[in-house]
Amino acid sequence: MAGASVIDSYVGELDGRLRGPAAAKADLLAEARDSLDDAAERHRDHGLSAEEAERRAVEEFGPLTAVVPGYQGELAAAHAATMLRTLMVLIPLTNVVWELNRMFWIGPWPSFPGTPTPAWYKVVSQANGYVPWVITAGAAGSLLVGRLLSRRGVGGMALGRLAAAVAVTCVGFAIVLNLAVITGTAVLDAPRLLMPAPVMAATLLFYVVFFRVGLLAKRCLALSAV
Amino acid sequence: MKSDALRGHLDALLLATLDGGALHGYAIIEALQRRSGGALDLPTGTVYPALRRLERAGHVASEWSTVAGRRRRTYRLTGAGQRALSDERAAWREFTVAIEGVLGGGPWPEQA
Numbered sequence: 001m002a003g004a005s006v007i008d009s010y011v012g013e014l015d016g017r018l019r020g021p022a023a024a025k026a027d028l029l030a031e032a033r034d035s036l037d038d039a040a041e042r043h044r045d046h047g048l049s050a051e052e053a054e055r056r057a058v059e060e061f062g063p064l065t066a067v068v069p070g071y072q073g074e075l076a077a078a079h080a081a082t083m084l085r086t087l088m089v090l091i092p093l094t095n096v097v098w099e100l101n102r103m104f105w106i107g108p109w110p111s112f113p114g115t116p117t118p119a120w121y122k123v124v125s126q127a128n129g130y131v132p133w134v135i136t137a138g139a140a141g142s143l144l145v146g147r148l149l150s151r152r153g154v155g156g157m158a159l160g161r162l163a164a165a166v167a168v169t170c171v172g173f174a175i176v177l178n179l180a181v182i183t184g185t186a187v188l189d190a191p192r193l194l195m196p197a198p199v200m201a202a203t204l205l206f207y208v209v210f211f212r213v214g215l216l217a218k219r220c221l222a223l224s225a226v
Numbered sequence: 227m228k229s230d231a232l233r234g235h236l237d238a239l240l241l242a243t244l245d246g247g248a249l250h251g252y253a254i255i256e257a258l259q260r261r262s263g264g265a266l267d268l269p270t271g272t273v274y275p276a277l278r279r280l281e282r283a284g285h286v287a288s289e290w291s292t293v294a295g296r297r298r299r300t301y302r303l304t305g306a307g308q309r310a311l312s313d314e315r316a317a318w319r320e321f322t323v324a325i326e327g328v329l330g331g332g333p334w335p336e337q338a
Contacts, residue, residue, distance in 0.1 A: 031251055031274055031299050036254035039270065062269025070275030077282060150283035151310070153237065156275075 006054035007036045010061070017068045020075025020223050021082065028071055036061055073156030076223040080163035081143065083216040088139035089166055090209050091174070095132035098202040103200070105196040107198075112188045121184045128177045133171045142166045160224030167217040170208045236276050238314035239266070241285060241307055248302035250293055277301055285310050291332060 004012065011033050018025055039057035044050060061067065111117065146159050185192055197204070243249065243257040253271050254277070280286045285307030291300045303311065 027273065027299075028278070032271065034250075034272065034296070034298055035252045035255070035270060060270050062271040066269050067271035070272055074275050074278045077279075147282065147284055150279055151285070153279075156279070208272075 006058055007033070007040060010036065010058045013064060014071070016066065017064060018071055018075060020072070021078050024075055024078040028074060032061070032071075069157075069163065070155075072223070073160075076154070076160030076220065077146070077150075077156030079201060079216075079223050080160045080220050081146070083142050083167055083213070083220055084139045084163055086147075086216060087213055088136050088143075089168060090213070091135045091170075092132045094202075094206050094209050098199070098206065101199045101202040102195075106197050115188065118188070124177065124180045124184055126223060127171040128181045131174045131177055135174060138166060138170055143184075157224045160220050163225070164217040167213055167220070171213050171217070174206075230246060234262060236268070236273075237285075238311065238318070240273070240276060240280060241303060241311040241314065242305045244301055244307070245311060248300050250291075250298035250300045252298075254301065280307070 011029060014032060015025075015029055018028075036054070036057045039060055040050075040053040040112045043053035048056060142163060146163070149159060149162075182193065238255060239258060243254045243256060243261070246330050249257065251274055252270075255273055258266050258273075275288065277288070281288055281301070283306075286301045287304050288301045290297055292298075293300065
């Protein structure tokens with residue numbers, strides 16, 4: 001970086017080594033930059049030249065190998081918190097959208113033709129109905145556990161991996177139960193699966209959200225492994 | 227004093243520097259150096275992620291504000307942070323009394 005100051009170069013290298021949410025990263029880098037400027041100003045006040053003061057400030061800040069893991073951990077934690085909040089809000093919201101569509105376009109589910117509803121189907125469909133709320137509670141609980149683990153000194157990288165595991169488990173669980181209901185319905189009354197287009201679209205929305213959360217979890221793992 | 231020796235105590239030290247009131251990051255580092263007579267020698271770049279971790283833990287809260295004409299992120303202790311600091315101080319006193327009892331006071335008399 002021709003013409004860049006020692007601090008500019010250092011902050012630029014730190015920027016290049018960190019990955020994560022843009023706003024959180026900009027915030028961390030702005031604070032690091034402020035700290036380096038403060039330190040350089042102090043050294044200038046003690047008689048060092050501008051360049052030597054910046055060099056000293058950068059030395060005190062620490063080599064990138066010592067500094068990057070802590071910063072990267074915070075970015076991983078920030079991403080993990082966003083992912084869990086997404087899970088906590090989007091899944092129940094999508095469920096409400098689906099249920100409203102179902103009530104408007106289909107109404108109460110009719111009985112299966114010629115056969116009483118099997119007990120296993122009741123269990124699976126009821127469990128499928130509870131899943132969004134279980135996921136919401138799981139995500140909220142994970143945010144709380146993250147805070148408690150932070151109090152015990154657990155770093156952002158470990159929290160990121162934990163959050164990714166929670167998200168993947170929640171989404172996996174939801175997909176398995178949803179597919180179980182679809183399969184069960186196909187066995188008992190296949191034509192019922194041909195739902196009105198708005199309900200089909202709401203079902204598709206569920207899978208879009210699952211896919212989105214899956215991508216967030218994948219990124220969470222990547223950010224926690226740097 | 228090297229950073230390895232400080233790692234286990236860094237959270238408590240940071241909380242202690244905020245006991246007197248809100249400070250921005252570099253002022254926290256200066257306070258640590260001043261209160262330790264310059265003995266606390268750790269890369270300043272490791273302090274900021276530690277402050278953010280304390281914020282995640284709910285022990286400190288922070289906000290951007292203008293200090294001496296410049297925008298800086300300022301940290302303050304929360305109620306939970308105050309309680310954590312009290313616990314850390316009590317644990318530290320207990321620890322130093324126990325260690326002083328064993329290591330302090332010079333060589334032990336020979337056992338008969």
